[in-house]
Amino acid sequence: MKLYPYVIELKRSSFRLLDFISQLLLLISLSAFTYALFEGLPVNKMAIYLSAGGIIGWWVYCLIQNRKEQIPYYRWGIFLACLGWWYLPNGGWICTVYLLAGFFEKQAKFPEELAFDQDEIVVNSLPKKHIYWEELNNVVIKDGLLTIDFKNNKLLQKEIQSGSNAKDEQDFNEFCRNRLQATA
Template structure:
């Protein structure tokens, strides 16, 4: 069952450059390794892999390059690129490479973590709690909150443990909705006192 919230505030998207650079570094490392293993396997008698597996690495490398190119196009259009399919192809390639099983596991974990880490940040409010859909998910109970204010595109949550959370809102909020939200928060703060 999906829980419904009274208010969901879409927060400003963070910059995912570090995550994208890490994904691209992993892909570049894979492409270089696969090219080397395929070249050695196809050109020497002391092959690392049988020719069929070497050609499989070439095929996997072409899939990685194709998805990477697609992601570059996404980024140019202003759409958040997800490299997870290319990372999944790279994991498949590392599985083919001798002694690459541990690297395969690392790539599979990276593949499954990219999407939850890049999800659009939101803060959801209801009568029981405040939830941030970050990774990992963060839940704050009203009894732990001193004050919540939405003003001038800035959401401020003051916690009783002297922690202050401030996040920029993605889109401007109209004054009547801002006032309604602030009143909702005041009512729930009064109930917990």
């Protein structure tokens, strides 16, 4: 694993819409499972009960996390819903949708970070994006705002998470200035 001298975490946006969609998926699943049980559909009742109980338990856990002002990850509840859908008649394709939603929910909430080293800047997206110093005119942090100026006239400006001070900004800016001069 490569170590980077500077890792800058960008400010997080609100996850309210993503959380709403995740909760809606869980509610739809619980409704479908309840319907399947009351209508007497040919299902594995034990699997449906376990899935529904797990979803409710995880949902409560996520609500507690949210109340503590921590980021709730609904993916385990979504995976449990996926398991329940698997046991419903013709639920395999819905199971696939839930499986994908569970994987993407975690990635969507992952903090966006940029890692800087002597050779490149790495953006921790899926897939990882590499920006080489030769592609840049300037990189600077000022007043909590990261600015990356590309040679192709593209400009990237993002707010960074609080926690850096003027000395950190000065050290980072000096590092970037030296890297840009070395590649010029």
